[in-house]
Amino acid sequence: MLPPVVFVGVLLLLPVAFIALYSVGLRTNIPGMPTAFSLSNWSDFVVGGGSAFRSRFIYSMEIALLVSVLATIAAYPLAYFLAFVARRRRYALLLVLLAPFFTSYLLRVIAWQIILNNNGVVNSLLWTLHLRPHGSAISWLIYSNFSVALVLFYTWIPFVSLPIFVVLENMDHRLQEAAADLGASRAVTFWRVTFPLSLPGVIAGFVFVLIPTTGEFITPLLVGGPNNQLFGNSIQAFFGDTPNWNYGSVLAIALIVVVIVLTLVFGRFLQADLRAETRPTR
Amino acid sequence: MKLTSRLGTAGLAIYFWAFIIFLFAPLAVLLIFSVNKSPTPTLPLSGFSTKWFHEAFGNGVLTGALLRSIAIAVVAAVLATALGITASLGLLVLRGRAAALTLTVLLLPLVVPYIGLAVGLLILVQEVGAKPSLVAVVLGHCVIVLPFAILVILPRLRSLDPAMNEAAQDLGASAFASLRLITLPLLAPALVSSGIICFVTSFDEFAIASFLAPSGQPTYPVFLYASARTPALLPEVIAIGALIIAGSLLLVVLAEGGRRWAERRLVGETAATATAAAAPAEQPTEAFATTHD
Numbered sequence: 001m002l003p004p005v006v007f008v009g010v011l012l013l014l015p016v017a018f019i020a021l022y023s024v025g026l027r028t029n030i031p032g033m034p035t036a037f038s039l040s041n042w043s044d045f046v047v048g049g050g051s052a053f054r055s056r057f058i059y060s061m062e063i064a065l066l067v068s069v070l071a072t073i074a075a076y077p078l079a080y081f082l083a084f085v086a087r088r089r090r091y092a093l094l095l096v097l098l099a100p101f102f103t104s105y106l107l108r109v110i111a112w113q114i115i116l117n118n119n120g121v122v123n124s125l126l127w128t129l130h131l132r133p134h135g136s137a138i139s140w141l142i143y144s145n146f147s148v149a150l151v152l153f154y155t156w157i158p159f160v161s162l163p164i165f166v167v168l169e170n171m172d173h174r175l176q177e178a179a180a181d182l183g184a185s186r187a188v189t190f191w192r193v194t195f196p197l198s199l200p201g202v203i204a205g206f207v208f209v210l211i212p213t214t215g216e217f218i219t220p221l222l223v224g225g226p227n228n229q230l231f232g233n234s235i236q237a238f239f240g241d242t243p244n245w246n247y248g249s250v251l252a253i254a255l256i257v258v259v260i261v262l263t264l265v266f267g268r269f270l271q272a273d274l275r276a277e278t279r280p281t282r
Numbered sequence: 283m284k285l286t287s288r289l290g291t292a293g294l295a296i297y298f299w300a301f302i303i304f305l306f307a308p309l310a311v312l313l314i315f316s317v318n319k320s321p322t323p324t325l326p327l328s329g330f331s332t333k334w335f336h337e338a339f340g341n342g343v344l345t346g347a348l349l350r351s352i353a354i355a356v357v358a359a360v361l362a363t364a365l366g367i368t369a370s371l372g373l374l375v376l377r378g379r380a381a382a383l384t385l386t387v388l389l390l391p392l393v394v395p396y397i398g399l400a401v402g403l404l405i406l407v408q409e410v411g412a413k414p415s416l417v418a419v420v421l422g423h424c425v426i427v428l429p430f431a432i433l434v435i436l437p438r439l440r441s442l443d444p445a446m447n448e449a450a451q452d453l454g455a456s457a458f459a460s461l462r463l464i465t466l467p468l469l470a471p472a473l474v475s476s477g478i479i480c481f482v483t484s485f486d487e488f489a490i491a492s493f494l495a496p497s498g499q500p501t502y503p504v505f506l507y508a509s510a511r512t513p514a515l516l517p518e519v520i521a522i523g524a525l526i527i528a529g530s531l532l533l534v535v536l537a538e539g540g541r542r543w544a545e546r547r548l549v550g551e552t553a554a555t556a557t558a559a560a561a562p563a564e565q566p567t568e569a570f571a572t573t574h575d
Contacts, residue, residue, distance in 0.1 A: 005387060011406075011424075012399065012425050015403050015405060016394065016402050081294040085291050085294050097302065098534075102482065102530055102533075104523070104526055106486065110506070127325075128325050157301075212395075255398055256398045
């Protein structure tokens with residue numbers, strides 16, 4: 001029991017503790033900089049006038065929320081189809097739906113880069129079909145909010161439909177039959193019975209996209225322009241080309257705290273799912 | 283009454299299959315351009331050619347990165363699965379608050395963003411006076427895949443019949459022998475799943491590797507990222523990418539086939555044991571737990 005706990009302690013909790021120390025100036029990577037407790041980086045990020053990183057943070061949360069909401073809405077009918085229409089073939093079709101998720105994430109983003117590029121598949125197809133003058137690319141197709149949101153949506157949607165499917169699949173069908181017997185139309189049965197009962201799955205799916213997209217930084221690097229970089233990219237920059245680990249640590253802690261708070265807020269639903277999954281089967 | 287009208291059924295089916303096309307289209311794009319003659323992936327297609335595959339395999343940096351990633355993923359998967367077994371055996375014993383707290387700590391890597399963990403590990407490496415290295419990448423990957431190992435192994439461990447271990451110990455087996463001869467073989471399917479999931483996740487991981495892999499020793503995703511921004515290397519990346527996508531889709535199909543086969547076999551076996559042993563064991567799970575103290 002002890003080894004795995006120690007392992008996670010040393011390689012997860014300790015690093016996070018170090019980030020926290022850096023964020024308040026108790027440690028530093030800047031040569032000659034005195035190490036003393038200071039909240040100046042924090043105050044600059046949280047209340048500082050015109051902090052570029054605060055607005056980047058808000059922008060990231062907006063994109064993450066937009067993508068999560070759209071992905072959840074789009075995934076629901078997929079899960080519904082699998083659970084109630086596909087019937088006997090549902091597990092095979094679920095696997096077809098999830099299969100792209102098992103292929104390399106980076107490769108899928110690169111594929112989208114090839115599709116959306118200024119002389120990529122979409123633009124060159126339009127040129128070949130003479131639908132657009134040769135050489136004129138659609139300006140919003142890549143390096144835009146559209147491309148970043150589309151690729152994030154694409155990446156996570158199979159994963160959102162999974163928890164919704166699990167809830168729909170395990171639903172007691174007698175409840176829906178009872179509603180129908182008592183005279184409810186299909187629409188009423190759906191909105192008054194099926195949908196409310198499926199909410200735990202919907203929320204779990206929503207969180208499954210929201211959490212990874214909040215910390216995302218690869219997609220904006222490959223298909224985003226300078227204005228579409230996310231909060232994760234800001235963190236990356238502070239630990240990369242222009243190092244300032246102290247300020248970067250403030251951003252990293254902010255991100256970790258937000259994600260953990262989101263998890264706790266929605267945790268009841270996730271925990272219920274988890275308990276169901278790890279419950280003894282006997 | 284059916285839940286959907288005929289029109290609704292048709293609409294849902296069309297929606298579903300349209301989505302499948304949307305999901306597979308980018309993968310198809312990579313496969314198509316991997317055999318396209320032109321060095322730039324653009325339409326119209328310029329004819330069939332396998333030269334990019336030859337060039338990709340002739341590129342020592344690329345093949346080196348691939349081998350490096352395979353090695354890292356194998357070590358991370360084995361280590362995480364071993365830790366996953368230890369953790370699951372422990373979680374089986376713990377009760378109440380202690381169990382909940384331990385499980386929370388062990389699953390924590392699921393909710394810490396990779397970028398946060400990556401910079402934290404970079405700081406840790408610096409603080410202990412080390413340099414970024416492939417060992418650091420392995421350890422980082424091991425942390426993020428450990429929850430997957432536990433989530434795969436723990437339910438399987440809980441589903442095992444404690445009577446089998448009790449029988450072994452009644453017949454004189456030590457706790458370790460019954461673990462080695464009874465528990466681990468029965469866990470085998472879960473261990474294989476855990477190994478595959480951990481391997482695939484580590485093999486594909488970019489954030490941690492990009493911070494911790496020393497320059498000159500890129501992992502495959504790190505190399506992929508750098509090459510995606512270098513037009514001259516793009517065709518080779520597409521070629522290898524196409525192979526990897528085809529390979530992973532094949533793996534999914536094989537894994538599912540294997541799972542169904544194992545399930546059918548397992549169902550058959552349990553049915554047989556149930557009929558053979560007239561009185562099925564209904565011992566509380568605590569009895570099983572004590573054998574591993």
